[in-house]
Amino acid sequence: MEAKTEFKTKLRRVMKAGFVNFFRSGYVSLASVLVMIITLSTIASVIFMGAIFNTTLEELRNKVDVNVYFLTSSSEQDILDLQKRLESLPEVANIEYISREQALANFKLRHENDQITLQALEELGDNPLGAALNIKAKEPSQYQGIADFLGQDNILSRDGESIIDKVNYLQNKTAIDRLTKIIDSSKTLSSVVMLLLVVISIVITLNTIRLAIYVSREEIGVMQLVGASKNYIRGPFVITGIMYGLVASILTLIMFLPITYWLGGVTENFFIGLNIFSYYLSNIFQITFIILLSGIAIGAASSLLAVRRYLKL
Amino acid sequence: MISFNNVSKKYTDNSVALEGVSFDVSPNEFVSIVGPSGSGKTTLIKLILAEEKPTSGKVYLRDSDIHSLSGEDLNQLRRKIGVVFQDFRLLPNKNVFENIAFAMEAAGREEGEIEADVPHVLELVDLPHKAWNFPHELSGGEKQRVAIARAIVNQPDIIIADEPTGNLDPMNTYDIVQILKKINDLGTTVVLTTHNKGVIDSIGRRVITMQEGRVVRDDPSGKYIL
Numbered sequence: 457m458e459a460k461t462e463f464k465t466k467l468r469r470v471m472k473a474g475f476v477n478f479f480r481s482g483y484v485s486l487a488s489v490l491v492m493i494i495t496l497s498t499i500a501s502v503i504f505m506g507a508i509f510n511t512t513l514e515e516l517r518n519k520v521d522v523n524v525y526f527l528t529s530s531s532e533q534d535i536l537d538l539q540k541r542l543e544s545l546p547e548v549a550n551i552e553y554i555s556r557e558q559a560l561a562n563f564k565l566r567h568e569n570d571q572i573t574l575q576a577l578e579e580l581g582d583n584p585l586g587a588a589l590n591i592k593a594k595e596p597s598q599y600q601g602i603a604d605f606l607g608q609d610n611i612l613s614r615d616g617e618s619i620i621d622k623v624n625y626l627q628n629k630t631a632i633d634r635l636t637k638i639i640d641s642s643k644t645l646s647s648v649v650m651l652l653l654v655v656i657s658i659v660i661t662l663n664t665i666r667l668a669i670y671v672s673r674e675e676i677g678v679m680q681l682v683g684a685s686k687n688y689i690r691g692p693f694v695i696t697g698i699m700y701g702l703v704a705s706i707l708t709l710i711m712f713l714p715i716t717y718w719l720g721g722v723t724e725n726f727f728i729g730l731n732i733f734s735y736y737l738s739n740i741f742q743i744t745f746i747i748l749l750s751g752i753a754i755g756a757a758s759s760l761l762a763v764r765r766y767l768k769l
Numbered sequence: 770m771i772s773f774n775n776v777s778k779k780y781t782d783n784s785v786a787l788e789g790v791s792f793d794v795s796p797n798e799f800v801s802i803v804g805p806s807g808s809g810k811t812t813l814i815k816l817i818l819a820e821e822k823p824t825s826g827k828v829y830l831r832d833s834d835i836h837s838l839s840g841e842d843l844n845q846l847r848r849k850i851g852v853v854f855q856d857f858r859l860l861p862n863k864n865v866f867e868n869i870a871f872a873m874e875a876a877g878r879e880e881g882e883i884e885a886d887v888p889h890v891l892e893l894v895d896l897p898h899k900a901w902n903f904p905h906e907l908s909g910g911e912k913q914r915v916a917i918a919r920a921i922v923n924q925p926d927i928i929i930a931d932e933p934t935g936n937l938d939p940m941n942t943y944d945i946v947q948i949l950k951k952i953n954d955l956g957t958t959v960v961l962t963t964h965n966k967g968v969i970d971s972i973g974r975r976v977i978t979m980q981e982g983r984v985v986r987d988d989p990s991g992k993y994i995l
Contacts, residue, residue, distance in 0.1 A: 682875050
């Protein structure tokens with residue numbers, strides 16, 4: 457009579473019972489899946505928000521550079537010499553030389569609809585713009601060093617006169633620093649809010665699953681009185697919890713396709729060039745993995761916690 | 770078979786449910802336990818099933834002290850006891866076949882045995898045609914017969930029936946009592962609690978009468994007297 461069934465048979469029975477239970481208690485399952493979708497959507501939103509903030513910060517950092525404007529009187533040779541000296545600095549990533557002619561062409565292009573400015577330029581006869589060097593550092597923190605280097609008095613022409621008109625680092629820097637600070641603190645703030653939302657929604661999911669199992673508390677008692685082992689009772693509930701997580705994560709992942717598609721244009725224009733739809737598609741494996749894992753883990757863990765309460769006979 | 774040895778049970782609010790209860794049940798006996806509500810019948814049943822622990826005294830089943838067992842040993846013991854409740858307590862998400870099969874699965878029985886034994890016990894309680902119905906599709910009497918089928922399917926040594934006829938009409942009550950008698954005739958010990966006078970009088974076997982937590986009468990072929 458006390459025939460010991462194999463572990464495989466037990467596992468199959470537990471899986472089947474959990475599966476069948478998911479479909480037979482339809483409304484309870486539906487409610488649990490819906491609540492879980494909210495949790496998983498919050499987690500997905502955290503991922504997307506993080507991506508938006510990170511790319512925006514990254515883009516802003518790339519916007520930082522140092523422009524050195526030279527006097528119109530300085531010779532091209534002096535400027536190219538300075539460029540060589542700058543390139544030998546370890547902090548410098550790359551330098552772009554903009555000649556006087558290039559600067560004029562850029563200016564004309566920028567003001568092509570502004571007839572008055574162009575006319576004024578025409579009347580001037582001469583090219584009033586100086587050449588410039590656009591310097592990019594490897595790290596944002598290194599700009600100070602480059603700016604200091606340019607501030608030294610050794611940057612003189614062969615005749616011993618200064619060739620630099622102005623270095624625009626400082627005025628750019630304050631604006632960019634302030635923007636970086638704003639984005640950084642809004643990132644921290646939104647992380648805290650998002651984390652709070654994730655925690656709240658996990659607690660709500662836990663409670664929903666606990667209610668779903670509360671309905672079965674008498675059943676659990678009966679199962680124990682019939683002599684079922686604790687694992688044999690727990691098993692099907694955990695499987696059902698995993699099913700909630702699985703179904704909810706698949707629905708969430710599908711749901712986020714149209715949502716990100718719709719928001720893609722908005723984020724691309726509003727933030728700096730990040731289309732969250734293409735971000736979603738290019739990271740689909742990682743995001744699927746995170747959402748599936750969270751869903752399954754939350755489902756299984758809440759079921760385990762909930763059944764434990766009623767397994768006390 | 771079952772032995773109560775000076776058992777007392779106080780609940781946490783200090784209300785006394787049982788006080789100095791001692792009696793023995795021999796194998797193959799049919800024992801009815803009667804008494805008004807609150808006399809301690811249900812507590813007695815809960816002690817046999819190890820749902821509650823006694824405050825003092827010991828309860829033996831065969832030779833083992835039930836309340837010293839735990840885990841797998843307790844599960845093994847429970848598989849030797851079939852239980853029937855007043856409120857049936859079937860598993861609502863499982864059909865009749867699965868409800869009975871669950872008790873066998875829990876006892877670790879093979880698929881082949883389950884396929885063979887479940888129809889057999891359904892035959893015994895006269896419900897073979899309801900195997901695929903769910904509990905909510907059955908009448909009270911039918912539910913109780915399923916519960917009995919579940920209780921006997923593992924061929925237990927003892928059947929505990931806690932007011933099994935409490936929710937049933939006289940016809941169904943008669944049927945259930947007949948089934949319990951049949952099970953007893955096949956060699957299983959039956960412990961029945963009830964406050965239905967007709968049931969006791971129709972069985973005509975040993976009756977233990979309880980009042981305010983004490984055994985006040987133990988008649989070998991009793992009538993319902995209070």
